[in-house]
Amino acid sequence: MDPEDIKKDDVANQLKLVNASVKELTEKALPAAENALKEAKKAGDLSEKTKNDVDKLLTDLNTQRDLQNQLATQLGEAEQMFARLGNNGSQAPARNRAGDLVIVDEAMIEFSKNVSAGRRLAIDMPRNALTSFAVNPVDGSTKIITNPNQRLTVRDLLAPGDTESNAVAYLREMLFTNAAAPVAENTTKPYSEITFEEVLSGVKTIAHLMKVAKQTLDDLPQLRSIINGRLLNGLKRVEDTQLLFGSGVGNNLHGIYTQATAFANPSTKTTPSNSLDVMRLAMLQVTLAELSATGHVMHDIDWTDIELIKDANTKGYLFSNPFGTLEARLWGLPVAQTNQAGMLDNFLTGSFADAAQIFDREDANVVVSTENADDFEKNMVSIRAEERLALAVYRPQAFVKGSLTVGP
Numbered sequence: 001m002d003p004e005d006i007k008k009d010d011v012a013n014q015l016k017l018v019n020a021s022v023k024e025l026t027e028k029a030l031p032a033a034e035n036a037l038k039e040a041k042k043a044g045d046l047s048e049k050t051k052n053d054v055d056k057l058l059t060d061l062n063t064q065r066d067l068q069n070q071l072a073t074q075l076g077e078a079e080q081m082f083a084r085l086g087n088n089g090s091q092a093p094a095r096n097r098a099g100d101l102v103i104v105d106e107a108m109i110e111f112s113k114n115v116s117a118g119r120r121l122a123i124d125m126p127r128n129a130l131t132s133f134a135v136n137p138v139d140g141s142t143k144i145i146t147n148p149n150q151r152l153t154v155r156d157l158l159a160p161g162d163t164e165s166n167a168v169a170y171l172r173e174m175l176f177t178n179a180a181a182p183v184a185e186n187t188t189k190p191y192s193e194i195t196f197e198e199v200l201s202g203v204k205t206i207a208h209l210m211k212v213a214k215q216t217l218d219d220l221p222q223l224r225s226i227i228n229g230r231l232l233n234g235l236k237r238v239e240d241t242q243l244l245f246g247s248g249v250g251n252n253l254h255g256i257y258t259q260a261t262a263f264a265n266p267s268t269k270t271t272p273s274n275s276l277d278v279m280r281l282a283m284l285q286v287t288l289a290e291l292s293a294t295g296h297v298m299h300d301i302d303w304t305d306i307e308l309i310k311d312a313n314t315k316g317y318l319f320s321n322p323f324g325t326l327e328a329r330l331w332g333l334p335v336a337q338t339n340q341a342g343m344l345d346n347f348l349t350g351s352f353a354d355a356a357q358i359f360d361r362e363d364a365n366v367v368v369s370t371e372n373a374d375d376f377e378k379n380m381v382s383i384r385a386e387e388r389l390a391l392a393v394y395r396p397q398a399f400v401k402g403s404l405t406v407g408p
Helices: 004-045 048-083 098-104 106-113 215-220 220-245 275-287 301-305
Strands: 120-124 169-178 193-202 204-213 295-299 334-336 345-352 356-359 364-367 380-393 398-403
Touching: 004 048, 169 380, 193 380, 204 215, 204 220, 215 220, 215 380, 220 380, 275 301, 275 345, 275 398, 295 301, 301 334
Parallel strands: 295 334
Antiparallel strands: 120 364, 169 193, 204 380, 295 345, 345 398, 356 380, 364 380
8 A cells, every 4th residue: 555545544544533532521521511510519628639620621622622633724734735745655756848758758868878870760749739728628618727837728619520531611600590480280390500611621731840969869858958948849839820810821720810709899879998898709709600608719919917906995906926836828718819910909819619620630749850951061950840720610600800999
């Protein structure tokens, strides 16, 4: 049995014994106190023996209660630790990013010890090694669990998927005519109509490489930092750009913002007076398209402006806590922040979990090679990271884009 399990069981057993002792002493203390009170009323004072017996009983009871509290605290701490443990009692490992997986790969370790000309090493890794979070799509029932100091990307809002083809064919809903109505017996039922458009979304490749000194392979933690800090983040930035603004032409994805419906106030009773009103009305526009909004995308500057809104009287922040670590949320939905120039003063909201989906063609991979160009001559090594993916937007009407600026 694991030592932590033994410790937890020992504390639990001790607590049971102490609980029984406290119960027993309490049952003795109550009659003793009553008898002492009767004796005091009858004789006007307590005998030395009665006083000593009651004092000892109460002292023992207080001692056991203190021990009871200590053991209960220890058991609580042990249970919290146990809850954080997994895999037969071992500490559940934090999700590894691409660089972490590369440096512990046995082939990579061997490669770093014997670097020579013409050698090349490819390391496959799971898809979530190149994402911000190990989470499922935001569908209202799935809680987003984030790592410290990391934030949502556009990918994190979308439903995940896989494909083994070089293109993904799907039907995009263009129009739905709902003819449902009450009907009498033995009469013809009305037909509802859905108009579809067949779409073929090609798998696109996002990749880049960089050169590092051969000596970097002797320092695997440095190699990990380069992969995570440069190669990985570089892919994520371009992926965000493609998922939002891809033109659909050539080697570009057909981005969500590109296909989204322009914001048009759906309410006849409310006129937006600020950016928060606009976002809420955009959510309503998504709802009227028969789907519910599951997230927003905003520029870093625009989200910061919202976080800095203060109460006119108390001067306190209305939507943020300067000392807290709350995730970015607006109107109850997660906010993916981006520094894409095209998002400044603009927004995108929609049903990311239901109306769009990413299809990954293959697991992400990192390739380390000494055979690129003049690597051998200059004692350099080339590292390449790439991903292949396709994007399907099933309901463009379920995404709303527009300006956060409200006119006079």
